[in-house]
Amino acid sequence: MNGIVLEGRRLGHSYGPTRVLDDVDVTIRAGEIVAVMGPSGSGKSTLLHLLAGLLKPDVGEVWLAGQRFDTLGERKRSERRLKELGFVFQFGDLVPELTVEENVELPLRLLGTRPAQARARAHEMLDRLGVVEHAAKRLSEVSGGQAQRAAVARALVHTPPVILADEPTGSLDTTTGELVLEAFVDAARDQGTAVVLVTHELRVASWAGRDILLRDGRVVGGSAAGDLTGASAGSVSA
Numbered sequence: 001m002n003g004i005v006l007e008g009r010r011l012g013h014s015y016g017p018t019r020v021l022d023d024v025d026v027t028i029r030a031g032e033i034v035a036v037m038g039p040s041g042s043g044k045s046t047l048l049h050l051l052a053g054l055l056k057p058d059v060g061e062v063w064l065a066g067q068r069f070d071t072l073g074e075r076k077r078s079e080r081r082l083k084e085l086g087f088v089f090q091f092g093d094l095v096p097e098l099t100v101e102e103n104v105e106l107p108l109r110l111l112g113t114r115p116a117q118a119r120a121r122a123h124e125m126l127d128r129l130g131v132v133e134h135a136a137k138r139l140s141e142v143s144g145g146q147a148q149r150a151a152v153a154r155a156l157v158h159t160p161p162v163i164l165a166d167e168p169t170g171s172l173d174t175t176t177g178e179l180v181l182e183a184f185v186d187a188a189r190d191q192g193t194a195v196v197l198v199t200h201e202l203r204v205a206s207w208a209g210r211d212i213l214l215r216d217g218r219v220v221g222g223s224a225a226g227d228l229t230g231a232s233a234g235s236v237s238a
């Protein structure tokens, strides 16, 4: 349960001449929730995109489930991304032409789940996140916060071993934000899902077992490792 599922080793990345990440090491284990914190522009989203295989590091390596990930070709990387990762990105990558439920069931359909089963599972997740009554609406007909919860439902629907979430509660009030955080905690505890969560908010980070603090593209601190599958589970939901 507590093996390493995702690792960034000595990661470095530049946009043009500007170095935005430098010598960053991260190790993510099954069943833990890790908050990535730091000032605006410190490289949090870039780190998440590197770990997701959506950006290639200029320097360093990404390992997913014990296998090198960043050097795979686009097709292999997409396949592994679909099966092994769930995403919630800041600038939602849901498909606007599809309904909420079609968006949420998409990973399952791509993985070959039968339509009725995929729909039932999508509704289960939408219900958990308090948006099932909007399931049949097009994405363009729901609010930003409702779309964000649909994105969280889609990230969790196929129970991937790792979730990468960039400000997943950014458009939500405290109560709906807690529905999202509770869904992550449940996935970590019940399925051993690892959740890497970028956030500005201490209140949100307090749900994580530990945090990684970035400043100017470097890791400058972080709390001691914790994990939500063990004795610490009760203390993080306070």
Ligand SMILES: Nc1ncnc2c1ncn2[C@@H]1O[C@H](COP(=O)(O)OP(=O)(O)OP(=O)(O)O)[C@@H](O)[C@H]1O
Residues within 6 Å of the ligand: 015, 020, 038, 039, 040, 041, 042, 043, 044, 045, 046, 047
């Ligand atoms: N596509 C890009 N091209 C050029 N520069 C970029 C690009 N994306 C990000 N940057 C720059 O890289 C730096 C790190 O950006 P990043 O989005 O990773 O920071 P962040 O910590 O997630 O910020 P925020 O909290 O504001 O979302 C910033 O200075 C940003 O302006």
